[in-house]
Amino acid sequence: MKVGVIGASGYTGGELLRLLSGHPKFTLNYVAAGSNAGELITNLHPHLTVFTGQRFSQTNADEVNNCDLVFVALPHGELAKLITQIDAQVKIVDLGADFRLSSAKEWEKYYGGVHAGSWLYGLPELVDHKKIAAATQVANPGCYATAIALSIAPALTDIDATDIVVVAASGTTGAGRSAKVNLLGSEVMNNLVSYKFGGVHQHTPEIEQLLNQIAKSDVKISFTPILAPMPRGILATVTAKITNNANLESLRSKYAQYYLGSKFITLLPENQMPMTSAVLGSNNAQIQIAVDTHVNRLVVSTAIDNLGKGAAGQGIQNANLMCGYPEDLGLSAPGVR
Secondary structure, three states, rough: OOOEEOOOOOOOHHHHHHHHHOOOEEEEEEEEOHOOOOEHHHHHOOOOOOOOOOEOOOOOOOHOOOOEEEOOOOOOOOOHHHHOOOOOOOEEEEEOOOOOOOHHHHHHHHHHOOOOOOEEEEEOOOOHHHHHOOOOEEEEEOHHHHHHHHHHHHHHHOOOOOOEEEEEEEEEHHHOOOOOOHOOOOHHOOOOOEOOOOOOOOOOOOOOOOHHHHHHOOOOEEEEEOOOOOOOOOEEEEEEEEEEOHHHHHHHHHHHOOOHHHHOEEOOOOOOOOHHHHOOOOOOEEEEEEEEEEEEEEEEEEEEEOOOHHHHHHHHHHHHOOOOOOOOOOOOOOOOO
């Protein structure tokens, strides 16, 4: 299949190029980066020596329409400007936010501007594979949203789903590649800081939207993100009040059953904790659960690579399903720790 990547100069775009360069069914025909068009790919992604001598192309709808499948890794609002120029038969996996939310009101609150519409939300462990396979346009989830939704979805019938509390730390690549003072090495090193404090992070509505659909009832989360002094990885801690007689044994059984057969989700043995270094460079997620009996709360710890399962890896997982391939094709590598 002829494949394109739009927005290939960013961190997610670079991870897409790395993974696609070894994919047995996807052939990269088009690598676009509007503001970096004409620049050597290896100038921005020096680890991708397989692209030596190749340059980024301009973002051009005609080139997109020559592809069978495109991955789009643009800032929010940019694909919405381009989508009317793309032929209907081109399969699209959008790694941006433009088509994640079904509510125009929520879009305007968290992103601003005009709501472009919504596509099938593609978190394969929580969404019917048949729906993804039938889709030509899929909205890839956000990185935090992936870690948090995977953490709590199996327990929705056992908790007060209107009071889910999340604290999650992410590496700096989650903020994109634009130069910002707060992301300078001298600012980030030896430092932890909360940001978008007070429940205003833009991934909140997509998490609630997905969990509402699973629970078929109202779900509310309080989410505090933290910037961690590392390039990549997310560690999410999710807690909620247990509302029935569930205990650790029954909850572990439920989680194990929920992710039974999953190619990428691992419920770790008791006393083994998820680590971001253990999933680095992979599409894997590690989960551990506990019950804090002092307050009768479920506590879940989940680690993913924000550029892997949180972005590019999951994008390829969705594309594999859309194109009729095994979901783990080209994604079987373990973490590189």
